[in-house]
Amino acid sequence: MDQLLAYIPLLLRGALVTVSLAVLALILATCLGALAAAGRITGGRIARAIVTTYTTLVRGVPDLVLILLIYFGGQRAINDLGAMLGWEYVALSKYWSGVLSIGFLYGAYLAETFRGAYRTIPRGQIEGAYALGMRPVPTLLRVSLPQFIRFALPGYANVWQVLVKSTAVVSVIGLEDLVGLANDAGKSVREPFIFFSFVLVMYLVITYVSTTFFEAMERRYALKGRHP
Amino acid sequence: MKWDLVLENWELFANGVWMTLQLTLLALAIGFCIALPCGLARARRVPILNRAIVAYVYLFRGTPLLVQLYLVYYGLSQFDVVRDSFAWPILREAYWCALITFALNSGAYATEIIRGAVETTPEGEIEAGLALGLTKFQVTRLVLLPSALRRALPQYGNEVVFMMHGSVVASVITIQDILGAGRTLNAKYYVAYEGFLTAALLYMALTFVFVMAFRGLESRYLKHLDIELPKRRLLPAAMR
Numbered sequence: 001m002d003q004l005l006a007y008i009p010l011l012l013r014g015a016l017v018t019v020s021l022a023v024l025a026l027i028l029a030t031c032l033g034a035l036a037a038a039g040r041i042t043g044g045r046i047a048r049a050i051v052t053t054y055t056t057l058v059r060g061v062p063d064l065v066l067i068l069l070i071y072f073g074g075q076r077a078i079n080d081l082g083a084m085l086g087w088e089y090v091a092l093s094k095y096w097s098g099v100l101s102i103g104f105l106y107g108a109y110l111a112e113t114f115r116g117a118y119r120t121i122p123r124g125q126i127e128g129a130y131a132l133g134m135r136p137v138p139t140l141l142r143v144s145l146p147q148f149i150r151f152a153l154p155g156y157a158n159v160w161q162v163l164v165k166s167t168a169v170v171s172v173i174g175l176e177d178l179v180g181l182a183n184d185a186g187k188s189v190r191e192p193f194i195f196f197s198f199v200l201v202m203y204l205v206i207t208y209v210s211t212t213f214f215e216a217m218e219r220r221y222a223l224k225g226r227h228p
Numbered sequence: 229m230k231w232d233l234v235l236e237n238w239e240l241f242a243n244g245v246w247m248t249l250q251l252t253l254l255a256l257a258i259g260f261c262i263a264l265p266c267g268l269a270r271a272r273r274v275p276i277l278n279r280a281i282v283a284y285v286y287l288f289r290g291t292p293l294l295v296q297l298y299l300v301y302y303g304l305s306q307f308d309v310v311r312d313s314f315a316w317p318i319l320r321e322a323y324w325c326a327l328i329t330f331a332l333n334s335g336a337y338a339t340e341i342i343r344g345a346v347e348t349t350p351e352g353e354i355e356a357g358l359a360l361g362l363t364k365f366q367v368t369r370l371v372l373l374p375s376a377l378r379r380a381l382p383q384y385g386n387e388v389v390f391m392m393h394g395s396v397v398a399s400v401i402t403i404q405d406i407l408g409a410g411r412t413l414n415a416k417y418y419v420a421y422e423g424f425l426t427a428a429l430l431y432m433a434l435t436f437v438f439v440m441a442f443r444g445l446e447s448r449y450l451k452h453l454d455i456e457l458p459k460r461r462l463l464p465a466a467m468r
Contacts, residue, residue, distance in 0.1 A: 060432035062393035064400075065407055069424040076420035168292030172400055179295055186302070193303035200291045200299065207290040 003189040014181035015202050021098050022164045028103025033110025040115055058108035064169045066105055071097040071173045098170035106163045117152035150221040157214035233417055234426050244409030252392045259334030267342025288336030294397045301325040301401050326398040334391050345380035378449040385442030389435055406430050
């Protein structure tokens with residue numbers, strides 16, 4: 001137990017790596033998901049085909065496989081490209097490989113969440129706004145978006161919870177995040193059980209904090225009066 | 229790309245598929261056996277049990293599977309009690325550690341699925357059973373469970389796919405599942421894409437098989453219900 005106390009500052013820095021990686025991946029996933037959902041809703045045949053391929057294929061692959069493919073495959077691709085163009089050796093960052101893989105993966109899930117939420121907005125409301133003389137941009141911002149957020153939030157919160165847990169597997173490529181550091185430290189002081197228990201507690205804290213945050217958001221965007 | 233490497237080593241991948249399927253299906257089966265009583269106890273708010281099950285479900289659903297696996301595989305060996313116990317021959321094997329962890333994990337997710345399905349069973353179905361003179365146990369066995377479990381099918385199908393995807397972490401503790409086979413191939417021939425791409429394709433194929441199987445089950449067992457079946461759904465949209 002004393003060993004753990006000595007290592008807590010280090011592990012907390014690892015937790016910061018985990019959380020920042022998760023947040024950056026979520027931002028990337030949100031952009032990709034929004035783009036894919038927009039392509040699916042408003043795009044032509046080619047855009048729709050690209051989006052369908054992306055969401056279907058990516059959701060069939062486990063997170064760890066994608067991370068290994070992007071990290072090791074990406075490094076090989078950079079090496080080959082470098083050899084062709086005569087660069088110096090460029091090392092792919094573990095951190096950014098993790099952000100890229102997880103963002104790319106969960107973008108496919110968010111695309112589905114966003115598309116579902118958009119379809120739930122009653123058409124009549126948008127038509128009503130136009131009939132009242134509102135322009136497309138104010139209609140989007142003041143009629144569609146608030147409802148879209150309301151419908152998308154539960155699914156979005158769900159994806160975030162899964163995404164956070166997914167970041168644990170980035171430690172497999174040697175990233176010094178919460179899991180990676182606890183693994184190294186726990187084995188070197190021969191107390192892996194205590195160190196991994198601490199990791200579990202940290203993840204529960206992250207889960208708890210984000211649940212509280214998303215519940216507050218859902219209350220903020222709920223229909224007033226209907227859900228007391 | 230040297231795809232002939234993959235073809236030459238097809239047995240490696242065949243064994244990997246078998247290992248992944250075996251781990252996934254066994255974990256799901258054991259997990260279901262845990263989840264059935266736990267889900268019922270949760271739905272019925274059995275006094276002390278309810279709290280304990282909430283804690284179990286929260287712990288396993290709120291933390292990454294990889295860390296759970298590390299805790300069982302590396303963590304338990306820290307204690308001399310475990311190392312000296314009769315269970316050590318089992319707990320020192322990566323395979324059994326993975327199976328135990330996956331089963332407990334899947335049990336936690338399935339508990340919530342079953343609880344939800346049981347809680348949404350129409351009260352009238354239970355009352356009708358009791359009115360016909362069935363005992364409480366008979367109502368559970370003949371009315372409640374057949375009704376609840378079939379309505380749980382879509383969500384359980386998701387759980388099956390995610391358990392299969394989750395089982396990749398077994399390769400981290402040296403188990404030769406699909407990803408393990410891919411990593412072995414890459415290490416053996418010093419290639420970067422072939423092993424992982426083959427693994428990705430195999431996981432994708434297995435995902436489609438599971439999704440198709442559940443779609444078949446759903447159209448059979450949910451036919452009588454007046455709900456729109458997800459015809460166009462190719463992959464699980466909801467997450468764990």
